[in-house]
Amino acid sequence: MVRAGQVSGDESLPGGRLTDHIELGVLARAFPRDLLEEVLDVTGRREKRVRRLPAHVMIRYVIAQGLFFGSGSEEVMRQLVGSLRHLGSWSDDWQVPSTSAIAQTRARLGAEPLRELFRRAAVPVAGYGTKGAWLAGLRLMSIDGTGLDVADTEANVAAFGRMSTGPKASAFPKVHLVTLSECGTHAVLAAEAGGCRTGERTLAAGLLDALEPDMLLLADAGFYSWQLWHDATGAALAWRIGASVSLPLVRALPDGSYLGLLFDPSVKTARRQVLLTAARAGQEVPGKQAQLVRAVEFTVPDRNPDGELVCLITTILDPARISATELAGAYAQRWEHESALDEIKTHLRGGGQVLRSKSPDMVEQEIYGLLLAHYGVRELMCHAADEAGHDPDRLSFARSVRVVRRQVTDQAAFPP
Structure with missing residues (x-):
């Protein structure tokens, strides 16, 4: 307006x-x-x-x-x-x-x-009555990453790089963007940008300060590392891990989940056995070497002929607080993050469009402009959904953007 x-x-x-x-x-x-x-x-x-x-x-x-x-x-x-x-x-x-x-x-x-x-402005949007935003009193959050093409200038190439090299190099320099998003509202609450070869875990480390005790942070296997998991102490965690991560059984739990012991990769095999024996005896283990976690394993159908096995580890050790079935269902909410990134890249930026700024500082400014515009629209959508008693996911982001654009261009008034 x-x-x-x-x-x-x-x-x-x-x-x-x-x-x-x-x-x-x-x-x-x-x-x-x-x-x-x-x-x-x-x-x-x-x-x-x-x-x-x-x-x-x-x-x-x-x-x-x-x-x-x-x-x-x-x-x-x-x-x-x-x-x-x-x-x-x-x-x-x-x-x-x-x-x-x-x-x-x-x-x-x-x-x-x-x-x-x-x-300062991108604070959690979902209220306690926002549908689809909470599990057992915890705000569902996720981290994920994406790439953005930027203007082909020497300064941008030097700062961000291209994917691959030689004849297979990408046509444009590319920014790697990792964001922390509220699953129920798609609102992005924190972001870190870097060169296209900067790892997701490196960028994700810059998001940890935005975590709060009332959050349950979901993440895919690509984000797991002992260090990142160990440092993400500001919220409850539920992350997928890959088959290469050692997680020996400590004790089976009645809901089908189990307690396992997660190790610092630097811990030697003999020391791991000592720590595992102590954990199975109910003794505490030194947190810098190992951590007791709860694991939930489930199969996602239709991903391949035999289904896809997912192993989810969490810091929530008590099944009475959140059951294995609830955790498996909550992990599916992580896909909402991909929808949030698509809203930014497709409905705001436009599919296939290139950020126009010719210097790294202006590229960063432009990225935060996109993130702020997306946050503002998503906040409005959440308030509208809450007032109508609907899940924010039922509202169309593309249609909401069109409404906001019309409001900006079509209305004017003298302020009080």
């Missing part, structure tokens, strides 16, 4: 700079002006002199770019302010800033304010 502000003097006419009156109305609730000002103060990016495009406006503009990804720089600005003249809120001396002016102001702003805004 575009809003035209009133100023002192003749209240029937707009005043000040055109950009003083720009707001992403339906998304402004997620990113209020006071929060933008705090972010600019913390990051030291507040402008030192009056400019036609102040820093707080450029933050909103970058989010708008994420919402209108396929549009050019000036067109995004026009979409934000196009309804002002129709409503009699246009001053003849206002001009839409040029592409060059917008690019220069984006560069001055940098990526840090967008990163900080995302860190």
